[in-house]
Amino acid sequence: MTVGEMLAYTKRFKEIMRCSSSLRDLRLASLMNDLEQAYEIPALRNKEFEKQHPFVMQLYKTVSEARSL
Numbered sequence: 817m818t819v820g821e822m823l824a825y826t827k828r829f830k831e832i833m834r835c836s837s838s839l840r841d842l843r844l845a846s847l848m849n850d851l852e853q854a855y856e857i858p859a860l861r862n863k864e865f866e867k868q869h870p871f872v873m874q875l876y877k878t879v880s881e882a883r884s885l
Contacts, residue, residue: 817855817871825851825875833882844883851876 817825825847832843851857855872858865866873 817869817875821854822871822875829875829879829882837884841883841885844879848876848879851879 828847829844832840832847835843851872855869857869857872857876
């Protein structure tokens with residue numbers, strides 16, 4: 817993940833967090849899907865992938881934890 821990509825995804829995350837709660841979870845799920853596709857995040861936990869992509873995984877986990885499921 818480049819610095820520019822990280823800034824763009826972080827900005828998107830911050831914008832989502834300002835949304836109403838009814839819309840927030842849908843947009844967070846969409847952001848997670850976009851991250852999964854862009855960085856080929858495995859469906860099952862893969863410690864090697866996490867070690868190789870720490871910034872992607874930190875953002876992904878932050879987005880996941882922000883959902884109200």
